[in-house]
Amino acid sequence: MRTIYEIDADRIATGKSRQIGQKDGRPPHWVVSAKPPPEGLAQWQGDGWLVLSERPAPPPPPVPDVVSMRQARLALSRAGLLANAEAAIAGMTGEAGDEARIEWEYATELRRDHPLVAALGQTLGLDDAAKDDLFRQAAQIL
Structure with a gap:
């Protein structure tokens, strides 16, 4: 035994x-x-x-692959980043800027792996963890 x-x-x-x-x-x-x-x-x-000495902290919830543009904008607004994000998009030049403005204005959803997320994150000084947190927060908005 x-x-x-x-x-x-x-x-x-x-x-x-x-x-x-x-x-x-x-x-x-x-x-x-x-x-x-x-x-x-x-x-x-x-x-x-x-x-x-204490129980380990639970892992963070998974990062959603996609949120609605409404959820994304509200999460940015609640984080105090919406005005800066809109100014960054307005300031993008060339074809990439045109496409970013079309995406921002007309898309119904925003994917975490979309190039616009990477570009905005860089402009706003957000690392991957901060972008993940914004997506988690956005997904909680009903």
Whole structure:
């Protein structure tokens, strides 16, 4: 017989253990190891336990691939960036500027991977994480 220990989705020991036979398979979310340390939160690292002082922060929600232009404009407005975004689009020159203004004025949706998002992000000083956050915020607007 061997002892296995249950872990949750964050790989934190739940405090549950059970005995299984040497030839029995290990169920999902259970690990074969030495007993987790009793102090703090014991997180399974694949080859041993790491004691944490607090539970890890949950990962951010996924970035939506697309939002409506209404949602995009409202998110920019709420972030205090709408006037700067519109000025940046108005200041774009040549064929790329014409196409950016057509997209901004007439598109019904905005894709995260659209070149306009990259161009505006650069002009507004937004890194990828900030653009992702704006898309997440926009998607929450009903």
